[in-house]
Amino acid sequence: xxxxxxxxxxxxxxxxxxxxxxxxxxxxxxxxxxxxxxxxxxxxxxxxxxxxxxxxxxxxxxxxxxxxxxxxxxxxxxxxxxxxxxxxxxxxxxxxxxxxxxxxxxxxxxxxxxxxxxxxxxxxxxxxxxxxxxxxxxxxxxxxxxxxxxxxxxxxxxxxxxxxxxxxxxxxxxxxxxxxxxxxxxxxxxxxxxxxxxxxxxxxxxxxxxxxxxxxxxxxxxxxxxxxxxxxxxxxxxxxxxxxxxxxxxx
Amino acid sequence: xxxxxxxxxxxxxxxxxxxxxxxxxxxxxxxxxxxxxxxxxxxxxxxxxxxxxxxxxxxxxxxxxxxxxxxxxxxxxxxxxxxxxxxxxxxxxxxxxxxxxxxxxxxxxxxxxxxxxxxxxxxxxxxxxxxxxxxxxxxxxxxxxxxxxxxxxxxxxxxxxxxxxxxxxxxxxxxxxxxxxxxxxxxxxxxxxxxxxxxxxxxxxxxxxxxxxxxxxxxxxxxxxxxxxxxxxxxxxxxxxxxxxxxxxxxxxxxxxxxxxxx
Amino acid sequence: xxxxxxxxxxxxxxxxxxxxxxxxxxxxxxxxxxxxxxxxxxxxxxxxxxxxxxxxxxxxxxxxxxxxxxxxxxxxxxxxxxxxxxxxxxxxxxxxxxxxxxxxxxxxxxxxxxxxxxxxxxxxxxxxxxxxxxxxxxxxxxxxxxxxxxxxxxxxxxxxxxxxxxxxxxxxxxxxxxxxxxxxxxxxxxxxxxxxxxxxxxxxxxxxxxxxxxxxxxxxxxxxxxxxxxxxxxxxxxxxxxxxxxxxxxxxxxxxxxxxxxxxxxxxxxxxxxxxxxxxxxxxxxxxxxxxxxxxxxxxxxxxxxxxxxxxxxxxxxxxxxxxxxxxxxxxx
Numbered sequence: 092x093x094x095x096x097x098x099x100x101x102x103x104x105x106x107x108x109x110x111x112x113x114x115x116x117x118x119x120x121x122x123x124x125x126x127x128x129x130x131x132x133x134x135x136x137x138x139x140x141x142x143x144x145x146x147x148x149x150x151x152x153x154x155x156x157x158x159x160x161x162x163x164x165x166x167x168x169x170x171x172x173x174x175x176x177x178x179x180x181x182x183x184x185x186x187x188x189x190x191x192x193x194x195x196x197x198x199x200x201x202x203x204x205x206x207x208x209x210x211x212x213x214x215x216x217x218x219x220x221x222x223x224x225x226x227x228x229x230x231x232x233x234x235x236x237x238x239x240x241x242x243x244x245x246x247x248x249x250x251x252x253x254x255x256x257x258x259x260x261x262x263x264x265x266x267x268x269x270x271x272x273x274x275x276x277x278x279x280x281x282x283x284x285x286x287x288x289x290x291x292x293x294x295x296x297x298x299x300x301x302x303x304x305x306x307x308x309x310x311x312x313x314x315x316x317x318x319x320x321x322x323x324x325x326x327x328x329x330x331x332x333x334x335x336x337x338x339x340x341x342x
Numbered sequence: 343x344x345x346x347x348x349x350x351x352x353x354x355x356x357x358x359x360x361x362x363x364x365x366x367x368x369x370x371x372x373x374x375x376x377x378x379x380x381x382x383x384x385x386x387x388x389x390x391x392x393x394x395x396x397x398x399x400x401x402x403x404x405x406x407x408x409x410x411x412x413x414x415x416x417x418x419x420x421x422x423x424x425x426x427x428x429x430x431x432x433x434x435x436x437x438x439x440x441x442x443x444x445x446x447x448x449x450x451x452x453x454x455x456x457x458x459x460x461x462x463x464x465x466x467x468x469x470x471x472x473x474x475x476x477x478x479x480x481x482x483x484x485x486x487x488x489x490x491x492x493x494x495x496x497x498x499x500x501x502x503x504x505x506x507x508x509x510x511x512x513x514x515x516x517x518x519x520x521x522x523x524x525x526x527x528x529x530x531x532x533x534x535x536x537x538x539x540x541x542x543x544x545x546x547x548x549x550x551x552x553x554x555x556x557x558x559x560x561x562x563x564x565x566x567x568x569x570x571x572x573x574x575x576x577x578x579x580x581x582x583x584x585x586x587x588x589x590x591x592x593x594x595x596x597x598x599x600x601x602x603x604x605x
Numbered sequence: 606x607x608x609x610x611x612x613x614x615x616x617x618x619x620x621x622x623x624x625x626x627x628x629x630x631x632x633x634x635x636x637x638x639x640x641x642x643x644x645x646x647x648x649x650x651x652x653x654x655x656x657x658x659x660x661x662x663x664x665x666x667x668x669x670x671x672x673x674x675x676x677x678x679x680x681x682x683x684x685x686x687x688x689x690x691x692x693x694x695x696x697x698x699x700x701x702x703x704x705x706x707x708x709x710x711x712x713x714x715x716x717x718x719x720x721x722x723x724x725x726x727x728x729x730x731x732x733x734x735x736x737x738x739x740x741x742x743x744x745x746x747x748x749x750x751x752x753x754x755x756x757x758x759x760x761x762x763x764x765x766x767x768x769x770x771x772x773x774x775x776x777x778x779x780x781x782x783x784x785x786x787x788x789x790x791x792x793x794x795x796x797x798x799x800x801x802x803x804x805x806x807x808x809x810x811x812x813x814x815x816x817x818x819x820x821x822x823x824x825x826x827x828x829x830x831x832x833x834x835x836x837x838x839x840x841x842x843x844x845x846x847x848x849x850x851x852x853x854x855x856x857x858x859x860x861x862x863x864x865x866x867x868x869x870x871x872x873x874x875x876x877x878x879x880x881x882x883x884x885x886x887x888x889x890x891x892x893x894x895x896x897x898x899x900x901x902x903x904x905x906x907x908x909x910x911x912x913x914x915x916x917x918x919x920x921x922x923x924x925x926x927x928x929x930x931x932x933x934x935x936x937x938x
Contacts, residue, residue, distance in 0.1 A: 097704040102478060120710070127611045127618075127711050161706050165609045172612070172769055175779040203774050206611020211706035218704055222478065224440035226703075238633055238647075244440050245651030246696045247704075250658055251482040252434050257659035271672075277665035277794035281801020284660040284675065288684070288802055289809045291656035295648040297435035300399040302648065305500055306423045306452030309644045314447070315457055360812055438648070 100153045100219040107151035107220045111323035112229030113316075118330040119217040125338040126209045131202025136341040137209070143333065144212055153219045162212040169204045176200050223247055232316040241311040249294065257287055347410050349373045349504050349532035350396060356556075357391055357402035365391040366402055367556035373504075378526075378533040380547035380564065382540060384578030387553040389536040390431070393506050396534070397421070397428045409503060423449050427502030431509045433493035434481075442468070442484070442492045443477030449500035467499040471525050487518025494525055506534040511542045540581045544568060552577050606676075606765050606784070607701065608716055610709030614772035621768065622714025628722050629695050632688040650689060653681055654696035661697070665794045673791035676761065678725030679732065679754040680799045683746075684806060684813075687729035694721035715768055724761030728753040747803055751796040758792035759785060 101108075107115070122140070129136050148158055176196035184191050217226075227244050231237060260283045269279060299307075350373040357366040365388040373379050381389050394400040396408055398420035409425045420426075430436050439445040443464055450463045468474050471491040476484075484492060490510065497505065510526065511519045519542055526533060526546045537543045543550075543564075550567045552560040554577045560567060567573060568581045613621070636646050657677040664672035677697075682690035698716045701707035708716045732753035739745035766784040769775035806813065 123610055123709070123711050127709075128615065165706060168607070168609055168612075171783065172775040172780055175776055176774075199774055203609075203611050207609035207709060210610025210709045210711065214703060214710060215706060222441070223480070223704075224444055227440065236633065238637060241647060242651050242654070242692070242696055243699060245438055245648060246654040246658075246700055247440055248438050248481065249652050249655035250700060253652070253655040253659040254662060257663055261663055271666045274665070274667055274790065274794055275797065277797040278801045280663045280665045280675070280794075281798035282805055283663055284656075284680075284798055285802040285805025286809070287660055288653075288656050288680075288806055289813075291652040291659075292649070292806075292810065292813055294435060295645070295652040297430060297432070298438050298648045298652070299645050300394070300397070301428075301430060301436045302438065302448075303399070303420050303644075304397055304423060304426070304428050305449035305496070307448075307644070308452070309647070311647075312448060312451030314444070314451075 097215075098218045098223060100151075100157065101222045103152065105150060105152045105220070107147060110220075110326055111317060111319055112221045112225040113233055113319065114323040114327040114330075115217055115221050116226060116229050116233070117327055118334075119213050121331050122213045122334055123210050125334045126213075127206050129206075129338055131198045131205065133342045136337050137205045139337045139341055140209055140334075143337075144209065144216065148216055151216065151220045153216065157219070158212050158215050161215045162208040165207045165211050166204070169200070169207060173200050173203050228314060228316050231313060237310070237313070244311070245298075249291070249298075252294070253287065253291055256290055257283070260287060347375075348407070349375050349377065349409065350534065351405070351407040352392075352396070353405045355392070355395060355402050355404035355406060357388075357395055357400060365556055366395065368404070369553070369557055371551065371558060371561075373532055373534060376530065376532055377549060378547045379535070379549045379551055380540070380543040381534060381536045381551050381553060382538060382543070382577075382579055383553035383559070387577075388556040389553055390508055392553070393428060393508055393534070393536060396506060397426060423453065423500035424502060426504050427497035427500055427506065429494050429497050429505070429507040429510060431512060433486075433489040436493040436496055437481040437489060440480060441477065442473070442479050442481060442495075445481065445492065445496045446477075446499045448496065453500070463499045463501075467495040470498055470528065471495040472521060485518075487514050487521065490514060490518065490522060491525065494522070498529075502531065504532045504534070505529055506536075508536045509538070510535060511537060511539045538579070540568060540574075540579060544581070552579070554578075606716075606719065606762055606788075607698070607708030608712040608719075608765060608768070609706075610711045612709070612772065612774045613712055613715050613768050614774075617768050617772050618711060618715060621718040625695075625714040625717040625722060628691065628726070629717060632691045632695075635688045636692055646689070649685070650692055650696065653685060653689070654693040654700070657681060657693055657697045658700065660798075665798070667787075667790045667794060673787075673794050675798050676720060676724060676758055676795055678720060678761075679728050679750060679757045679795075680802050682725055682729045683732065683750045683753075683799065683803055687726045690725045690729070691721045694725055715765075719761045719764045719768070723764045724757045727760060728757035731756055743807070747800050750803055751800050754796040754799040755792035758788045758795045762788035 122144075126137075126140055129140075131137075144158075145155065148155055176199050177192040178190070178196070185194050185197070186192065221229075224244065227240050231240050264279065264283060269276075271277075271279070350371065352369060352371045355366050355369040356364070358364045365386075369388070369392065371392075381392065383389055391400065391402075395402045395406055398406075408421045437445050439448060446464045446467050447460050450460045455463070464477060465474070468476060471494050473488065473491055473495060476488070476492065481489060481492065494507075494510070505526075507526070510522050514522065523542055523545050526535065533546070535543055535547055540550075548564055550560075550562065550564045551558055552567070552573070559577055560573055571581075574581055636650065657675075660675045660677055662674070664674050667673045678690050678694050681693050685693075695717050698708055698713060698720065702710050702713050702716070732749045735749035735752055736745055739748055762784040763781075766775070766777070766780040769780050769784075770777035
């Protein structure tokens with residue numbers, strides 16, 4: 092399928108891959124929590140966050156470029172909503188290349204840029220080191236609602252299928268001279284989406300048939316989760332302690 | 343002693359779709375235990391509809407019995423997975439779990455087996471289709487042939503007595519087709535294989551049932567019916583006729599003419 | 606419109622997360638309670654979420670060489686009902702956040718609130734109101750869905766701009782025109798797509814659209830009473846929304862009703878409180894083009910407030926005006 096596999100490194104092997112999904116999910120969440128609550132002025136803290144992330148990436152043997160490309164994809168959003176901040180006055184100003192810039196605005200811009208890229212990088216690393224099904228099983232044993240996780244697992248499976256079908260439909264339209272330039276042509280996208288919905292519905296019908304024939308009764312069966320080993324607990328505790336230390340003491 | 347019952351016993355089965363299309367018009371079919379039957383016929387003959395009626399996913403009028411005389415009729419009832427297994431034409435609809443291992447384990451887990459027994463079933467079923475070691479793979483990372491085999495493994499893991507398959511050789515290359523043929527030949531229970539591909543079906547099935555217009559048009563030993571070229575042609579099938587067709591220049595099918603594309 | 610990590614401040618993050626969790630929890634409870642179709646709902650919600658994800662990848666041109674994409678909340682709501690739409694959008698946003706870095710995990714609550722709840726459930730109330738006002742039948746249904754689609758995109762982007770402004774990460778003078786202005790055009794695309802999807806689905810599989818199948822039944826029986834309630838809700842909501850969207854950003858500088866509502870409800874306090882707790886919010890200092898930014902954000906806060914109040918009112922009406930379970934419901938479905 093055309094959509095680059097988001098989790099293409101998840102089934103490789105490394106010490107990080109072998110850690111329990113629960114540990115990794117909790118550490119990733121804690122990391123993001125620490126990062127978003129760090130004031131942007133604590134530059135050293137951000138440098139250490141990035142360093143820790145890079146170190147884990149190296150341990151996991153996931154290419155840094157893969158993580159970085161995904162993390163940088165978030166930048167257009169920052170550009171769209173926050174780029175104006177430094178130009179909009181404020182009490183304290185500084186000048187750069189002859190432009191009068193607001194110090195406060197610059198900090199906010201720097202803050203959201205660092206936080207959003209670190210956030211995406213952390214999640215990409217989590218997904219690249221944990222197979223999706225392990226992550227689901229981990230979240231299940233951490234007490235996330237089973238109904239929602241069942242839905243999430245099925246959605247994940249059918250995502251790739253429907254994106255493939257959407258791309259085929261689009262290619263078929265392009266091959267027959269569809270060249271969108273004007274807004275009203277959105278209606279053609281609508282027709283593609285309409286037939287995509289019918290297909291998705293029919294997939295659901297057949298999938299449901301297949302599930303019933305294999306004994307499904309309203310609940311997806313779950314495997315018993317793997318044992319939480321001492322190493323997993325140790326990794327969890329050490330990572331959280333390190334992150335809390337960076338958050339509190341590094342400025 | 344109770345006489346052995348038929349694996350499948352269908353009589354007077356009728357089915358009509360929402361849009362009014364009558365797919366089955368009083369169909370009768372009996373399949374003995376352990377028998378291997380190929381269902382063939384032109385597009386729209388009602389082959390897939392018949393499989394869905396057997397599985398209980400569609401409810402037609404008439405009598406449908408699968409296995410030890412268990413009627414498939416009560417609303418929303420399907421035969422138990424250990425009796426009747428259906429492999430869909432599109433494996434994407436059968437593989438709905440994040441990994442192949444979980445998919446194969448789905449049926450056994452629903453059957454409330456212990457985790458060890460489930461693991462055992464998964465290993466055996468994957469080995470039976472030649473996919474040992476594929477447990478952790480995601481379905482969307484598999485090739486078409488692997489997907490088909492994984493779907494068959496997921497159904498085999500329920501240990502069905504009767505196996506029904508919808509176009510198991512569709513869209514497969516020669517090697518993947520051979521793999522499917524081998525899997526089907528190894529299955530000991532009754533088999534009902536819907537296929538247009540008589541070349542492959544002839545290696546698996548000893549009996550051929552031709553459906554046309556929602557009823558059984560012909561029923562007999564595979565070899566006998568395959569030698570009747572007129573009968574096959576009449577029902578949109580072919581076996582060993584390709585070269586003759588080429589030699590005669592043009593068949594008596596649709597003669598396509600394209601409008602000139604002058605500007 | 607997918608807010609990444611670090612863009613919304615703690616209080617906004619926490620508030621939106623709580624509201625979203627409660628609403629999604631309720632939606633899940635409803636989805637599980639619908640016994641008749643409960644089991645089929647599980648695969649259906651999953652493929653619908655996958656559909657929304659895939660459809661969001663089909664960009665459409667909005668002029669000037671840029672393109673927008675489909676949101677899908679109202680379309681799904683028109684096909685499967687508002688709660689299913691909210692759940693499907695929640696699934697899409699969770700997958701996008703987890704796997705594709707599209708919207709942050711800490712901002713998941715905010716994104717679900719904007720796109721699944723404010724952009725999904727609320728426009729459905731409007732759609733129901735409009736359906737009571739418009740002629741019955743498919744024309745009225747499709748028109749109501751189209752208007753609701755446009756409003757959905759506008760509401761979602763306004764909510765997003767408002768949250769960013771209150772978090773101090775985007776000056777309201779930029780966020781509001783940029784977000785809502787662009788989305789006014791994208792909303793037209795959304796409405797066109799919604800109409801095209803509904804007609805395509807109705808042509809291919811009329812049986813799968815429950816509200817479609819019930820169109821005729823619903824018109825019979827108890828019609829007048831239902832109509833007048835819906836008409837009231839719909840008309841009120843439409844007027845309030847259009848006033849809030851188009852009126853407040855350009856309102857005069859004198860204190861208006863919306864600002865007062867917002868002040869009473871504490872929207873303004875939260876913005877000043879977080880300035881000390883979180884990143885130093887710069888926006889009280891801004892004064893651009895004569896529009897005081899507090900006023901604009903207040904107007905937006907008022908918009909959200911209005912919509913919430915209408916939502917609550919609607920819920921009340923629905924509970925109070927519910928017909929007796931079976932006895933009097935002969936004409937009802």
